[in-house]
Amino acid sequence: MTAADLDVMLRQAVRRLATGVAVVTVWHGDLVHGTTVSSVAAVSREPLLLGVCLREASSITQPIAAAGRFAVNVLSTRQSALAGWFADPSRPHGLAQFDHLEWEPDAFSGAPWISGSLASLGCHLTATVPAGDHNLLLGKVVTARDGQGGPLLHFAGRLHDGTLRVLPREAPSPPSQVAALGRS
Numbered sequence: 001m002t003a004a005d006l007d008v009m010l011r012q013a014v015r016r017l018a019t020g021v022a023v024v025t026v027w028h029g030d031l032v033h034g035t036t037v038s039s040v041a042a043v044s045r046e047p048l049l050l051g052v053c054l055r056e057a058s059s060i061t062q063p064i065a066a067a068g069r070f071a072v073n074v075l076s077t078r079q080s081a082l083a084g085w086f087a088d089p090s091r092p093h094g095l096a097q098f099d100h101l102e103w104e105p106d107a108f109s110g111a112p113w114i115s116g117s118l119a120s121l122g123c124h125l126t127a128t129v130p131a132g133d134h135n136l137l138l139g140k141v142v143t144a145r146d147g148q149g150g151p152l153l154h155f156a157g158r159l160h161d162g163t164l165r166v167l168p169r170e171a172p173s174p175p176s177q178v179a180a181l182g183r184s
Helices: 003-014 061-067 077-087 094-098 176-182
Strands: 022-028 031-037 040-045 048-055 069-074 103-105 112-114 119-131 134-146 152-155 158-161
Touching: 022 048, 022 061, 022 077, 022 112, 031 048, 031 077, 031 094, 048 069, 048 119, 061 069, 061 119, 061 134, 069 112, 069 134, 077 152, 077 158, 112 119
Parallel strands: none
Antiparallel strands: 022 031, 022 069, 040 048, 048 134, 069 119, 103 112, 119 134, 152 158
């Protein structure tokens, strides 16, 4: 196996991580901006921290650093068009990118909370950690609201309807075939 083949295999395997899709927003001075992300995670319960990964060259990183605060809008399945809109580099800049949306400013961050989101969270930026070609932004959750619906998911390079089916909490033991696969 060549190094290039290994690189392709590793990237394909990582694409198998299903993640929620969100729009991160910031309002700092005259600048209002939003961008789609598929790498948001709850990092800590005490204090309540979120981690957001952004490309190192992302145009939203500097405004968030300057503001020291931002918002995360967790998208529902009804908002797949918004994921595409905020990922499109040719969309209008500034407040114009929010012209056709219902939104309100978060009381803490001032950043747009997008109506219809599964959750909107206002965060205080606590750290920015370089991580390869990305930056990991850690934000303490200060304000929040929740909504209704199913989650919009990113999986294998595409958006998916996050239809959820509740599974039993505990299985008595794994089936023997699965247990045998786990042994070395």
